Amino acid sequence: MAAAVPLTGYQAEWVNDHSRYKIATKSRRIGFSFATALEIALDVVERRSPWLTVSRTQETAKEFVREIKRHFSAMRMVAEAAAEIEEVPTDLFFRDMRLSMFRLELPNGSSIQALSAHPDAARGFGGNVFLDEFGFHDQSEELWRGASASTMRGHRLIVVSTPNYQQGKYFDLARKCELIHGHAPERKQGIWSAHWVDIHTAQPQLAQTGIRIDLDELRALADDEETWQQEYCCGFLSASEMWLSLELIAQARSSVATSEWDAERPVEGLLYAGMDIGRRRDITGIWIDEVMPNGLAITRGVLPLRNTPFHEQLEVASAICAHPKMRRMCVDETGIGMMLAEELKRRHGYICPTR
Incomplete structure (x- = not known):
């Protein structure tokens, strides 16, 4: 089934890459979540397919499922677009706050479950897994153990993130896939298919779809070189320059x-x-x-x-x-x-x- 929405070249490459394991290091706000939502939408209408998506917060988890529904509408998949997003309390807690799962069940038996980042988010699930902005997930090593095991029976694992600091599981994966050197690597990196898109690569392609980005204005708004490199140029920040450790920061973060x-x-x-x-x-x-x-x-x-x-x-x-x-x-x-x-x-x- 063909997509009914305009895509950039890098988005089309991403959607059409059906590798079992694929990873992307990318700039902020260039449409990777949009493209991944489209890929999942196409997959679940073509076959009975279970998906688990793990986002940074509960609200972004719910918004990702909404994005999938918008793709159903664009593709005129009436029954799928009409499916209701069900909010289901889970047995997972974050700082004594119960987390919810957002679930979409389709007429053909496919399902999409969306959760916020929790070390046990993928425990007990078997199917395809998408880790969104994985570089910013708390206790990423624990989450990774559950997520990777969930895909062992032939399912897919997709990892996407803007760079964060030079530590954590996402940085380890990006380093192994040659995604930390400021340019796109060879696509095939061991078992992984690796994609790299910074703002300079994305800007002219986005312009062709009608999205105009003024790079000088964006850089001025970033206000410092470190922010510009990390948010838009796929640069990982040095962990040695942190005043507070990531572990200490993680303990103080909350999705609520x-x-x-x-x-x-x-x-x-x-x-x-x-x-x-x-x-x-x-x-x-x-x-x-x-x-x-x-x-x-x-x-x-x-x-x-x-x-x-x-x-x-x-x-x-x-x-x-x-x-x-x-x-x-x-x-x-x-x-x-x-x-x-x-x-x-x-x-x-x-x-x-x-x-």
């Missing part, structure tokens, strides 16, 4: 944490916040945590206020303090923050001025 504050979201625990004051050169930052009954603190919002007048900062902070689950906000009262800390304390009482 978010920087988007939503005052209407149900809150199980109690809310605590901190506010650092700025005005012109420095931004004001408000960080909101929910402390769960077990003592775990999960980020529920990060609000950067850039060049915001003090009276507006006061109202934003006051609205957060008015949340019924808010228990304390610590406010920097040094210098320009003194008035804000004083007024918030007058209004709400449980403000803790800090120096």
Whole structure:
């Protein structure tokens, strides 16, 4: 069955590469998840095929299944496009938070299951596996053991990621497949079919499909050479330059944490916040945590206020303090923050001025 959507050359090569094991090192935002969703959509309508996709977060896991459904619609696969995405609670927990699986069952018996990255995500599953942004998955070695064993009976294993640091299972795979040298290697690397696409390769091909990317603007937005090389030029960052180890960072990461504050979201625990004051050169930052009954603190919002007048900062902070689950906000009262800390304390009482 032919795809009903326009593809770049590198996307077409990826979709048409039916190797049992294939891996890609790629730039951000150049359509590899889109292409892989298309490949899986084509596979599950042509034959009865089980797939497990593992993404970095629960939301990206669900969005990937939505992308597959959009491909069904584009291919006019009416029955498949009408299939409902079922959210199923699992027995997996991350920091005492139960994880959900997103499942799509098709009329021909094919199935797609999508989970966020968890070391046991692939345990008990047998079938094809797709690891999306694998370089950013926590406990990647444990996840790899389960995922690789899931494919032992002739199923496929697809690995895609933007580079991260020079450690972890994805970096090991990329190194073995000659994907760390800043250029595309020979396609066949042992049992793997290796693909490499940086932003310079992708940009002219994307332009042919109507997607225009200004590389100078993108580089200016990246704002530093390290970010540019890692996010867009397929460069792995040196682990020796990290202030915090990946293990320590992994322990503090959560798929349920978010920087988007939503005052209407149900809150199980109690809310605590901190506010650092700025005005012109420095931004004001408000960080909101929910402390769960077990003592775990999960980020529920990060609000950067850039060049915001003090009276507006006061109202934003006051609205957060008015949340019924808010228990304390610590406010920097040094210098320009003194008035804000004083007024918030007058209004709400449980403000803790800090120096």
